[in-house]
Amino acid sequence: MGDEKDARFLAHHSSHLTHHISYHKLTMTATASRLFTFVGGDSGPWRVRKMVAVVGEALAPVERVDIVAGLVSQSIRATWLLRGVTSNERYVTREEKQSLLAKQQGLGRAESTLAALIPIRKNSAWWALSQDERRRVFEDSSHHVATGLRYLPAIARRLHHCRDLSEGEPFDFLTLFEYAPIDADAFENLVGELRATEEWQYVDREIDIRLERR
Secondary structure: OHHHHHHHHHHHHHHHHHHHHHHHHHHHHHHHHOEEEEEEEOOOOEEEEEEEEEEOOOOOOOOEEEEEEOOOOOOOOOOEEEEEEOOOOOOOOHHHHHHHHHHOOOOOOOOOOEEEEEEEEEOHHHHHOOHHHHHHHHHHHOOHHHHHHHOOOOOEEEEEEOOOOOOOOOOOEEEEEEEOHHHHHHHHHHHHHHHOOOHHHHEEEEEEEEEEEO
């Protein structure tokens, strides 16, 4: 009788473990499909025009940047690797999301030969805020979405979340912007407006990497 109970116990927990492993693999696969690695070094389609440490510690200078869909081995010849995953829009209402979807265009447009990769890290005070408090700062005070909408579709953007991978990543967010040379002044206005907001008071590290596809 004891052997039967033990067998049922082992079968139950073996099934539970198999389910857990399968779920973990599924989660990792889903994350991998949204993962992008920015490779800073001496090769890649994007030439670095300038790199500026706006706030906090600088990032080692590089000549070119490659953007790879997926994970890149740490053994690759590179000066630095920055990783992040795309995700759903956060801190936005349904109406704001619909407005963004209606106006925004994707990356990779032929005329968008200029780009900016802007990694940022926010301080502990930001992460101590509740979700609704971050929403207040993000939109009610800083008007982040409303500001971005004014520059669509000219300036395309893709946001990558680093903390979704690990809190040990050097940055919390990597934002990639692409635009045509004719819209360069508009992009300067956009980043200037964003940096003047309450939200940016929580940024304790920011690197501005300007790129040109050539």
